[in-house]
Each structure stands twice: as structure tokens, then as C-alpha cells.
Amino acid sequence: MDANGRVHDLARSICAFALLISPSLLSAGTVFDQTNLVSSVPGLAANTNANLIDPWGMSFSANGPFWISNQNSGTTTLFDGAGNLMKVGGNPDITIPGGARAQRVPLRR
Numbered sequence: 821m822d823a824n825g826r827v828h829d830l831a832r833s834i835c836a837f838a839l840l841i842s843p844s845l846l847s848a849g850t851v852f853d854q855t856n857l858v859s860s861v862p863g864l865a866a867n868t869n870a871n872l873i874d875p876w877g878m879s880f881s882a883n884g885p886f887w888i889s890n891q892n893s894g895t896t897t898l899f900d901g902a903g904n905l906m907k908v909g910g911n912p913d914i915t916i917p918g919g920a921r922a923q924r925v926p927l928r929r
Contacts, residue, residue: 857903858888867903871895871913889916 856865860872877889885898885906895913898906905912 858899865903867899867905869897869905869912871897 858867858869858872859865860868860870862868871890871893872888873890873892875888876891879887879889885900888897888899890897890913893913894916896916897913898908900906908914
């Protein structure tokens with residue numbers, strides 16, 4: 821076998837070895853724990869908010885609250901980093917002028 825053939829054999833061996841160990845290396849350190857902070861479904865999260873219906877948008881800053889847009893309740897709600905409701909002017913939710921007001925439909929699992 822010539823030198824070129826040995827290089828190809830070595831390259832194939834290295835690739836095969838890399839394919840065998842790479843899945844375990846790729847998953848190392850990428851474990852996540854999900855914590856549901858807020859839900860409109862009682863018991864599904866640490867906090868419950870009935871106006872959190874079809875939330876589709878979230879805005880936040882480095883040191884401010886999370887603003888959540890609740891599409892089907894026509895409101896926006898502010899939460900702190902732990903999912904606790906933050907009232908604005910004494911109101912738990914801010915109504916969006918012209919926003920949709922839909923009846924709450926339970927989620928299906």
C-alpha cells in the first residue's frame with residue numbers, strides 16, 4: 821500500500837471515530853430545565869393570569885419587566901423575571917384600543 825492509500829485509510833478511521841463519539845460530545849452541557857412562569861391554565865405554571873390568552877409577543881429590556889401581548893384578550897401584561905404580575909397604575913392588564921376580545925378557549929393537550 822502506498823503512502824496515499826495509508827493517508828486515506830487514516831482519514832477514514834478518524835472520520836468513523838468522530839462519528840461514533842460526536843453525538844455524546846454535542847449533547848454535553850446542553851441540558852435545559854423548563855419552568856413555566858405564567859399560564860392562563862390554573863396549575864400549569866407558577867403563576868396564573870386569565871388574560872394570558874394566545875400570547876404571541878414579548879418585549880423586554882435588560883433591567884425592566886417583560887411586556888406580553890395577549891392577542892385574544894386584547895391586552896398587554898407586565899411580568900417581572902419570576903413571572904409575578906406587575907400592575908401599571910393599579911391595573912393588572914393594559915387594554916389595547918381596538919384589540920380583540922375573545923372568549924377564553926381551553927387548551928387541548
